[in-house]
Amino acid sequence: MTTLQLFLYAGAFILVLGVVATMLVRDLIRRLIALNVASGGVMLLLLALADRGDGEPDPVPQALVLTGIVVMAAVTGIAIVLARRVERLDDDLEEVEP
Amino acid sequence: MTVVAFSDVDVLDILVVLAVAVTAVLAVVIPRRVSATIAFLVFGLLLALLWARVAAPDVAIAEAALGGGVAGALLVDALHRRQPDSPQRSRRRTATVTAVGAVLGAVTVAALVTVLSRLTAEPADLGPLALEAVERSGVSHPITAVLLNFRNLDTLLEIAVVVFAAVGAAALSRDRIRPVSDPGPVRRVIAVVIVPALVLLAGWLLVAGTSEPGGAFQAGAVLGAALIIAHLCGVHAARAEGRRALAIVVTGLVAFIMLGAIGLAATGTWLALDLDWAFAAILAIETLLTVSIGMALAMLFLAAGSRDEGSVTDARARAAAAGGAP
Numbered sequence: 001m002t003t004l005q006l007f008l009y010a011g012a013f014i015l016v017l018g019v020v021a022t023m024l025v026r027d028l029i030r031r032l033i034a035l036n037v038a039s040g041g042v043m044l045l046l047l048a049l050a051d052r053g054d055g056e057p058d059p060v061p062q063a064l065v066l067t068g069i070v071v072m073a074a075v076t077g078i079a080i081v082l083a084r085r086v087e088r089l090d091d092d093l094e095e096v097e098p
Numbered sequence: 099m100t101v102v103a104f105s106d107v108d109v110l111d112i113l114v115v116l117a118v119a120v121t122a123v124l125a126v127v128i129p130r131r132v133s134a135t136i137a138f139l140v141f142g143l144l145l146a147l148l149w150a151r152v153a154a155p156d157v158a159i160a161e162a163a164l165g166g167g168v169a170g171a172l173l174v175d176a177l178h179r180r181q182p183d184s185p186q187r188s189r190r191r192t193a194t195v196t197a198v199g200a201v202l203g204a205v206t207v208a209a210l211v212t213v214l215s216r217l218t219a220e221p222a223d224l225g226p227l228a229l230e231a232v233e234r235s236g237v238s239h240p241i242t243a244v245l246l247n248f249r250n251l252d253t254l255l256e257i258a259v260v261v262f263a264a265v266g267a268a269a270l271s272r273d274r275i276r277p278v279s280d281p282g283p284v285r286r287v288i289a290v291v292i293v294p295a296l297v298l299l300a301g302w303l304l305v306a307g308t309s310e311p312g313g314a315f316q317a318g319a320v321l322g323a324a325l326i327i328a329h330l331c332g333v334h335a336a337r338a339e340g341r342r343a344l345a346i347v348v349t350g351l352v353a354f355i356m357l358g359a360i361g362l363a364a365t366g367t368w369l370a371l372d373l374d375w376a377f378a379a380i381l382a383i384e385t386l387l388t389v390s391i392g393m394a395l396a397m398l399f400l401a402a403g404s405r406d407e408g409s410v411t412d413a414r415a416r417a418a419a420a421g422g423a424p
Contacts (some may be wrong), residue, residue: 021126058225074263077398083384
């Protein structure tokens with residue numbers, strides 16, 4: 001097994017782990033963490049692919065990953081705001097119909 | 099059956115990858131939010147280490163500033179709230195669903211590994227093409243050339259996503275931004291020392307990004323962190339809320355669209371840059387993007403930390419206190 005393969009297989013494992021957990025976990029904050037873990041797996045795949053060969057790494061996947069990190073931070077932010085909303089509505093519902 | 103040989107692989111790589119995999123498992127398996135968040139933050143830090151191993155210093159900087167910094171602050175800030183009880187479901191059904199998920203996940207990993215094992219170790223054709231064209235882009239750092247010139251439509255759409263997220267979060271939490279309690283002398287000193295240093299670092303990352311690792315994203319993340327620290331330390335001059343903050347966030351997107359139109363007028367292609375003014379245009383748009391991204395991240399943080407007012411419980415309590423009918 002080469003370093004490239006080690007990174008690629010680890011990336012595939014982390015990606016699938018995150019996606020499965022995103023679908024199975026019911027706590028909203030934990031689901032968000034699982035989604036972030038999945039994005040870490042995608043980044044590992046892309047960056048390992050960018051670093052193939054001996055020369056300079058391929059800048060295109062690296063740029064894609066940079067874009068992805070910023071988008072993921074924005075998604076995390078708005079998802080937390082939405083999760084708070086949902087949980088507050090759940091609390092209110094419990095209050096109204098005990 | 100062949101034994102997997104790791105003889106070609108650096109021991110450090112194996113250790114870091116193992117640690118990353120273990121923290122990833124912990125982050126999704128631990129039921130308590132606090133512990134899961136801590137595992138995730140460790141996961142992010144280890145990833146930044148791994149990015150240095152795959153020759154991606156730009157990504158490592160962004161991961162450390164955004165993944166560990168701003169996203170970590172967002173998640174930790176969400177923890178002070180009580181974790182709702184998970185709804186009671188039958189244990190058997192949960193076990194079945196988890197088992198089905200685990201089996202499907204294992205099958206998917208096996209399929210992915212089969213595909214990935216057939217990849218050649220040769221780099222794709224696109225990389226050399228991009229590296230060759232860097233000298234015609236106006237900047238000398240390949241990643242900045244890709245982000246702000248070759249594929250700047252991606253970056254335009256990304257800033258649009260960030261703007262929509264900031265606007266949406268601000269709209270959802272309007273009027274409920276927590277006021278900062280009086281910062282003690284310690285926090286004031288922290289603000290005086292750290293905030294200017296972070297702003298300076300953001301400026302350096304921005305300008306350095308034209309020729310070496312760094313750029314608008316990393317600078318924006320650091321600026322966002324500076325704004326959040328300023329807010330937490332009670333500096334009111336830089337509050338990331340209200341119309342002014344929204345205007346600053348939208349400016350980056352509008353300026354980028356205008357740059358696209360200028361490119362259309364000057365070269366006949368949407369978003370194309372002429373080599374004569376490409377450097378000036380890239381540095382100008384990066385400066386605006388840095389401010390926009392920084393302000394948007396700070397807005398998201400404030401919105402995520404907004405207090406829970408206006409719920410039915412609160413309204414009832416207030417009505418009872420006022421002595422009126424609910």
